[in-house]
Amino acid sequence: MNIGDKVRLLRAKEQGVVSRFLPGNMIEIEIEDGFRIPVMRSELVLVSPLEAERLLRTSTFAPQKPAAPQSPAILSNQGIYLAFIPVNDREYTLHLINNTDWEFPYLIGEESAGAGGGIQFIGLQSGVLKPKSQQKMNDHYVHAKFDEWPTFVVQGLWFRAGKSSLRQPLIKRFKARASTLFKAKVTVPVLNQPGFQTQLDAESAEPAQPVPASNRNAQPRPTTIRPEELKAEMLKAKSETGGISVERPSAVVDLHTEALLPKGTGNRTPADLLKLQLDTFEKALENAIASGMSDITFIHGVGSGALRTELHKRLGQHPNVKFFEDAQKQKFGYGATKVTIK
Secondary structure, three states, rough: OOOEEEEEEOOOOOOEEEEEEEEOOOEEEEEEHHHHEEEEHEEEEEOHHHHHHHHHHHHHOOOOOOOOOOOOOOOOOOOOEEEEEEOOOOOEEEEEEEOOOOOEEEEEEEEOOOOHHEEEEEEEEEEEEOOOOOEEEEEEEEHHHHHHEEEEEEOOOOOOOOOOOOOOOEEEEEOOOHHHHOOOOOOEEOOEEEEEEOOOOOOOOOOOOOOOOOOOOOOOOOOOHHHHHHHOOOOOOOOOOOOOOOOOOOOOOOOHHHHOOOOOOOOOOOHHHHHHHHHHHHHHHHHHHOOOOEEEEOOOOOOOOHHHHHOOOOOOOOOEEEEEEEEOOHHOOOOOEEEEEO
């Protein structure tokens, strides 16, 4: 018996899906309406393939909910969402939704800081989402532990039978931020249930400036530099200012130590070098905000992931960062982050 298997109770009418194994030879199953109940292993039996197919069609756990067949004149090319549906006032279920007219082979997982400062990836699920369908993940996410929620990673391809244009694979990372994710409850497409969502495949009108679906925001923190005040000072007449000027940074800032220290690192320790990189990042970001730039890209490299993790942590807490994402892979590989400024 494995997670995801369809089971029924020996002495009751309930049937559901295995969601978790508990201590004491107990198994947690998810029954109708998303309720989870603990049951002794000896009280459960696997359903037959015919029963499993019937349960898959009728249970609320069914991952695929295709809409009625349609032949729209205009194809829907966008509409991949991560949605958080409230189970009660404490927990949410996570759903991956395909509201497009394309089939969407996908992989979804969680990314978090691992031992030694590296990045740890945990795969959650993979499969193929049919057009206008959704997939529910097994785990619940607790509101009280929101600060501990991981970065969600979604990778996907696009497929339509017959002639169609070749589309680039979708690779998105989403770090939830309470100030934006929970700003407004909406009716989630396909599910038609109230919840909170973020779109992963949104694109801007300008191809070179893709807009990410995720708003990687977190609770604001106080900052010693106030870009709004600097910007206001810059807009004053010259007679009102005391000659205040802010150096506008380059649109792309290279944080590699060889770029910051072309003559060599000398006797600097790894801690000294990391501090130099972070100080350069902070100064460039604040100057970009103060000088009215709309976005800035930081090249941090891949390495152990420590610098990238720290940058993303600070960006997620910055009140003047609208969102951030991996920069163009064709140009920077996986070692750069593009920041869009409010």
